[in-house]
Amino acid sequence: MSVELDIDHVLKLASLEVEAEEKRKLRTELQSILDYFSMLDEVDTSQVDTTYIHPHLSNQRLRSDEPEKFRSVDLIKELFPNKEDAHLKIPPILSKGHREQV
Secondary structure (H helix, E strand, O other): OOOOOOHHHHHOOOOOOHHHHHHHHHHHHHHHHHHHHHHHHOOOOOOOOOOOOOOOOOOOOOOOOOOOOOOOOHHHHHHHHEEEOEOOOOOOOOOOHHHHOO
């Protein structure tokens, strides 16, 4: 079973704008990846032993997940390139139109 790829939707989700030729190339490459995964879905794995082991069932010794205070907050603030008073200023990562429903 082949999955149809909507390249325009993928590009919108990724916030990418590409030329028509690059779009055709990407569509072909991504479609071949999806087709490969569709082919893998058809493989009979009923006789294959499960290799996933839930962490609670394994005998791995992991450190306890305890919160701890970060020791170098003042150093990070001191070395941060763009700050104003106690605030660290970063460049915007989302455009204004990005929040619209995709």
